[in-house]
Amino acid sequence: MLLCLFLTTLIFLVNSCEDKQALPSGIPPGCDTASLTYSTGAGVMQQIINANCATANCHVAGGTAPTDFTSYTGLQRDAGGGTNSLFWQNLFVNRSMPPASQPRLDLCTQAKLKQWLLIGIPQ
Numbered sequence: 001m002l003l004c005l006f007l008t009t010l011i012f013l014v015n016s017c018e019d020k021q022a023l024p025s026g027i028p029p030g031c032d033t034a035s036l037t038y039s040t041g042a043g044v045m046q047q048i049i050n051a052n053c054a055t056a057n058c059h060v061a062g063g064t065a066p067t068d069f070t071s072y073t074g075l076q077r078d079a080g081g082g083t084n085s086l087f088w089q090n091l092f093v094n095r096s097m098p099p100a101s102q103p104r105l106d107l108c109t110q111a112k113l114k115q116w117l118l119i120g121i122p123q
Helices: 002-016 047-054 072-079 086-092 107-117
Strands: none
Touching: 047 107, 072 086, 086 107
C-alpha cells in the first residue's frame, strides 16, 4: 500500500514538472484545429490572416502596421516563437489586435490561431 502511494506521488511529481505548452481550451464544437498550415491542406491559416490582419491599410505593404502579413515570409518574424511571439502577445496577452475599432475574433478563429502558433506556424 505504501509503495502504491509512493509510486502515485512520484508519477504526479514527474508529470507536473514537464515543460508543457497548453493546447487551446474552450474550442467550440465543430471547430477543427487539426492539421493547420499556412497555405496547404484543409486547415489553411492564410485565409484567416488575409481576412483579419492583411487587410487594406493594415498588415500590408504600405499599410499602417509595421509588418506585412501578405506572405508567409512577412508573417514569420512576428508569429514565430509560440507564446513568446509578438503575434501571440498582441492577440492573446495585451489584446491590442485586432484594434478596438474592429470586431473581436470568434472563438474558433482564436483556437485555430493559438494551435497554429503553438505547433510552430507550419507552412
